[in-house]
Amino acid sequence: MRAIEQESGDLLEELDDAYKLLRKTQEELIIKEKLSMAGGLAAGVAHELRNSLNIIGISVQYLHDKFNPGDERREFTKAIMNKVEKLNSVTTDLIHFARPQHPQFKKANIHKILDRTLSLVKFKCIVQKVRVVRNYAANSPCIEIDNELMEQVTLNLIDNALWAMPERGKLIIGTRMFDDNNLIEINFTDTGCGMPRKDVSCIFDPFFTQRENGTGLGLSIVHRIIETHKGSIDVESELKKGTTFRIRLPALQKE
Ligand SMILES: Nc1ncnc2c1ncn2[C@@H]1O[C@H](COP(=O)(O)OP(=O)(O)OP(=O)(O)O)[C@@H](O)[C@H]1O
Numbered sequence: 645m646r647a648i649e650q651e652s653g654d655l656l657e658e659l660d661d662a663y664k665l666l667r668k669t670q671e672e673l674i675i676k677e678k679l680s681m682a683g684g685l686a687a688g689v690a691h692e693l694r695n696s697l698n699i700i701g702i703s704v705q706y707l708h709d710k711f712n713p714g715d716e717r718r719e720f721t722k723a724i725m726n727k728v729e730k731l732n733s734v735t736t737d738l739i740h741f742a743r744p745q746h747p748q749f750k751k752a753n754i755h756k757i758l759d760r761t762l763s764l765v766k767f768k769c770i771v772q773k774v775r776v777v778r779n780y781a782a783n784s785p786c787i788e789i790d791n792e793l794m795e796q797v798t799l800n801l802i803d804n805a806l807w808a809m810p811e812r813g814k815l816i817i818g819t820r821m822f823d824d825n826n827l828i829e830i831n832f833t834d835t836g837c838g839m840p841r842k843d844v845s846c847i848f849d850p851f852f853t854q855r856e857n858g859t860g861l862g863l864s865i866v867h868r869i870i871e872t873h874k875g876s877i878d879v880e881s882e883l884k885k886g887t888t889f890r891i892r893l894p895a896l897q898k899e
C-alpha cells in the first residue's frame with residue numbers, strides 16, 4: 645500500500661513538473677509569435693518614418709537658421725526640432741527591434757561590458773541619487789557574446805531601473821557562475837516602484853509601456869537578444885519595493 649502511495653505521489657509530482665514546463669513553453673511561444681508579427685510591421689513603418697523625418701528635420705533646421713536669434717518664431721522651430729529628435733530616437737528603437745540580427749559572437753568579459761554601460765549612466769545616477777553596487781563574481785567569467793547587442797541589453801535594463809527610481813534608490817548588479825561553471829547569471833536589482841502582477845506578464849510584449857515617453861520596445865529587444873544568445877531572462881517584482889531581472893547565459897570554460 646505504502647509503495648503504491650509513494651509511486652502515485654512521484655507520478656503526481658512528475659505530472660506537475662511536466663505541466664509547469666508546458667505552461668512555460670507555451671508562454672514563450674506566445675511571446676515569440678507576438679515579437680515576430682510586430683517585427684515585420686515595425687520594419688516597414690520605421691523606414692517610411694525615418695525618411696520623412698529626415699526631410700522634416702533638415703527643412704526645419706534651415707528655417708531655424710534663417711530666423712535671427714531673439715526672433716520668437718525660433719521657439720516654434722526649436723519645438724519642432726525637439727519633437728523630430730524624439731521621433732528619430734523612437735524610430736531608431738523600432739529599427740533595432742525589427743532588424744534581423746546577425747550577431748557576431750566573440751569571447752568577452754561581461755564585467756567590462758557592465759562597467760562600460762554604468763559609465764554611460766554615471767551622471768544620471770548622481771542626479772537621481774542612485775547608489776550603484778557591483779556584486780561581481782570573483783573570477784571574470786568569459787562568455788561568447790555579441791558585444792554591441794549585450795550592451796543594448798545592459799543599457800535597456802539599467803535605463804528601466806533608473807526610470808523606476810527617479811529620486812534615490814539602490815541598483816545592485818551582480819554576476820555569479822553556477823551549474824558547474826556552465827552558466828553565468830547576471831542580475832539587476834533596483835529598489836524602485838516595482839510592478840503589479842498584471843504588468844509583469846506583459847512587459848516583454850512589444851509596445852507595452854507605462855512610461856510617459858516610452859516606446860515599450862526596450863524589453864522586447866532585450867528578450868530577443870538573450871534568445872539569440874541561447875540564454876533566458878526572468879523577472880521578479882514587488883510593487884513599491886523593487887524589481888530584479890535575471891539573465892542566464894551559457895558560459896565558456898577558460899582553457
Ligand atoms: N525595473 C523596472 N521597474 C519597474 N517597472 C519596469 C522596470 N522595467 C520595466 N518596467 C515596466 O515595463 C515596461 C516596459 O519596459 P520596456 O523597457 O520594454 O519599455 P519602456 O521602458 O517603457 O520604453 P523603451 O522602449 O523606451 O524602453 C515599462 O514601461 C515599465 O512599466
Ligand SMILES: [Mg+2]
Pocket residue numbers: 800803804858862863
Ligand atoms: Mg525601457
